[in-house]
Amino acid sequence: MWCLKHPVFHRNLLSRHRTGHSPQQLSIPRNPPPSLDDDGEEVYDVKAIANSQRAEKAKGGVEYLVKWLDYGEEENTWELGIDLDNPQVCKLIDTFHRTHPNAFHPGGGAGQ
Numbered sequence: 008m009w010c011l012k013h014p015v016f017h018r019n020l021l022s023r024h025r026t027g028h029s030p031q032q033l034s035i036p037r038n039p040p041p042s043l044d045d046d047g048e049e050v051y052d053v054k055a056i057a058n059s060q061r062a063e064k065a066k067g068g069v070e071y072l073v074k075w076l077d078y079g080e081e082e083n084t085w086e087l088g089i090d091l092d093n094p095q096v097c098k099l100i101d102t103f104h105r106t107h108p109n110a111f112h113p114g115g116g117a118g119q
Contacts, residue, residue, distance in 0.1 A: 039077050052076035053096045056103035059111045062087060069113040071100065088113060 041049040058072035069088040074080070091100065104112055 038079075038082070051078075053091070053093070053099060054078075056096075056099050057083060059088075059103070059107075060085070061111055069111060071103070 041051050044050045054076040055074040056071050062068045062070045070085045073086050
């Protein structure tokens with residue numbers, strides 16, 4: 008019996024590539040590029056603080072679940088509190104702890 012090793016199709020079934028976007032591609036949300044600071048470093052803006060937890064012993068301190076401005080929930084990340092030293096972010100952290108008094112707090116809050 009004769010059998011092909013690879014799938015084969017006739018060249019008439021091929022079509023040229025078009026550079027336009029399909030409706031499926033247009034519906035995919037695109038995250039905006041981050042802004043740059045004076046040193047050329049990428050800067051992401053914090054929208055809100057969603058949660059807090061004790062950081063691993065090697066890291067020490069507290070980690071915050073950060074919601075990023077212009078990004079979806081799937082892009083939320085855990086960040087060390089020490090890395091969130093922006094005054095605006097500090098206000099968001101204070102607001103988070105006022106509205107979530109039972110959340111882990113580095114100064115002796117829940118879970119300690």
